[in-house]
Amino acid sequence: MKIGVIGGGQLGRMLALAGTPLGMSFAFLDPAPDACAQALGEHIRADYDDKDHLRRLADEVDLVTFEFESVPAETVAFLSQFVPVYPNAESLRIARDRWFEKSMFRDLGIPTPDFADIQSQADLDAAVAGIGLPAVLKTRTLGYDGKGQKLLRKPADVSNAFAELGSVPCILEGFVPFTGEVSLIAVRGRDGETCFYPLVHNSHESGILRLSVASSNHPLQALAEDYVGRVLKQLDYVGVLAFEFFEVDGGLKANEIAPRVHNSGHWTIEGAECSQFENHLRAVAGLPLGSTAKLGESAMLNFIGEVPPVAKVIAIEDCHLHHYGKAFKAGRKVGHATLRCPDRATLDRQITAVETLIPRV
Ligand code: AMP
Numbered sequence: 345m346k347i348g349v350i351g352g353g354q355l356g357r358m359l360a361l362a363g364t365p366l367g368m369s370f371a372f373l374d375p376a377p378d379a380c381a382q383a384l385g386e387h388i389r390a391d392y393d394d395k396d397h398l399r400r401l402a403d404e405v406d407l408v409t410f411e412f413e414s415v416p417a418e419t420v421a422f423l424s425q426f427v428p429v430y431p432n433a434e435s436l437r438i439a440r441d442r443w444f445e446k447s448m449f450r451d452l453g454i455p456t457p458d459f460a461d462i463q464s465q466a467d468l469d470a471a472v473a474g475i476g477l478p479a480v481l482k483t484r485t486l487g488y489d490g491k492g493q494k495l496l497r498k499p500a501d502v503s504n505a506f507a508e509l510g511s512v513p514c515i516l517e518g519f520v521p522f523t524g525e526v527s528l529i530a531v532r533g534r535d536g537e538t539c540f541y542p543l544v545h546n547s548h549e550s551g552i553l554r555l556s557v558a559s560s561n562h563p564l565q566a567l568a569e570d571y572v573g574r575v576l577k578q579l580d581y582v583g584v585l586a587f588e589f590f591e592v593d594g595g596l597k598a599n600e601i602a603p604r605v606h607n608s609g610h611w612t613i614e615g616a617e618c619s620q621f622e623n624h625l626r627a628v629a630g631l632p633l634g635s636t637a638k639l640g641e642s643a644m645l646n647f648i649g650e651v652p653p654v655a656k657v658i659a660i661e662d663c664h665l666h667h668y669g670k671a672f673k674a675g676r677k678v679g680h681a682t683l684r685c686p687d688r689a690t691l692d693r694q695i696t697a698v699e700t701l702i703p704r705v
Pocket of ligand 1: 457551
C-alpha cells in the first residue's frame with residue numbers, strides 16, 4: 345500500500361519509519377527542497393495548492409493523510425475527488441481554525457476558556473471588557489509553537505494588539521491559571537474503533553514543547569477520554585488526534601486539537617506497545633488498531649536548535665535517539681530522545697541526564 349502524505353517534515357519521516365515494516369511505501373508532497381522525510385520515500389516538491397502535482401500524488405497512492413493541519417481547504421477538497429483522504433475535510437476545517445475549534449468544544453459541552461471572535465481592534469476592546477485581563481490573543485489560523493499569539497496582561501497591552509498580530513482574524517481567550525498541561529493522544533479506525541494512550545504531562549518553554557512525561561493511572565484519564573471521544577465521534581474522525589488540555593481546579597479545560605500525530609506522542613515509539621505513528625497508519629489504512637498500553641515509565645525530550653553529540657545521548661541507559669536529519673537552526677525541532685525506564689525514579693534520573701546535554705538558552 346502506498347501512502348501519500350501532505351508535508352514532508354519529521355512527522356512524515358516518523359510515519360514512514362513506522363509504516364515501512366508493515367509493507368507500506370510513501371510519497372511526500374512538500375515545497376521544501378530539504379524536506380527531511382524525503383530520505384524515507386518519494387518527494388514530490390510542490391506547493392500545497394499545486395493542482396498538477398496534487399493530481400500526480402493522488403494517482404500514485406492508495407490514500408492521502410497529513411502531517412500538519414494548515415493545509416488549504418481547496419487542497420483537501422481537490423484530493424478527495426480522486427483518492428480517500430483521512431482525516432476528513434471537516435476535521436481539518438475545524439482543527440485549523442481556533443474559532444471553529446473552540447465553538448465545537450462549547451457545543452459538545454467540553455469546558456474551554458472564555459473566548460470571543462476578534463475581527464478588529466474594536467472587537468478586541470469589547471471582548472477585553474467582557475472577558476477581562478489577563479487574556480491571550482491568538483490568530484485563528486496558522487499559529488504553532490507559541491507563534492501568532494500575545495499575552496495581554498494590562499490595558500496598555502491591548503491598545504495595539506490586533507495590529508501587532510497582523511490585523512488578521514483572531515480569538516481572545518481568558519487566561520487560564522493552569523496547574524499543568526496535559527495531552528491525550530487518541531486513535532480512531534475507519535470502523536469507529538477507538539483507543540487512547542495514557543495522558544501525557546507537557547512542559548513548554550517559550551511556547552515550544554520541551555518535555556512530555558507519560559502518566560500512570562492519571563485521575564483525569566477517564567474524563568479526558570470522555571471529552572476526546574465526543575470530538576472523535578462528532579467529526580467521524582479517522583486517524584490519530586491529539587487533544588491538549590489545561591489542568592485547572594482539579595478538572596480539564598480544552599486548549600486545542602491537532603488532527604495528526606503529535607510531538608507529545610513521540611514517546612510512544614519506544615514507550616508504548618504500538619506507536620502513535622503505526623496506529624495512525626493502521627487507522628487510515630483500515631487495519632486493526634494496535635495496543636496503546638505503556639511499556640514501563642516513559643518520557644520524551646525535544647532537541648531544539650541542535651542535537652547533542654550522538655554518542656553522548658545514546659550512552660545514557662534507557663535512552664533512544666531520534667535525529668530528524670534537519671539542518672540545525674535556533675528554535676527548530678531537530679530531534680528528540682525517548683526514555684523508557686523500569687520505574688519512575690529511574691526515569692526522573694535519566695530525564696536529568698538528557699537535560700544536562702541540552703544547552704540552556
Ligand atoms: P497554544 O498554541 O494555544 O497551544 O498555546 C501555547 C501555549 O501558551 C500553551 O501550551 C500554554 O502554555 C499557553 N497558553 C495558551 N493559551 C492559554 C490560555 N488561555 N491561558 C493560559 N495559557 C495559555
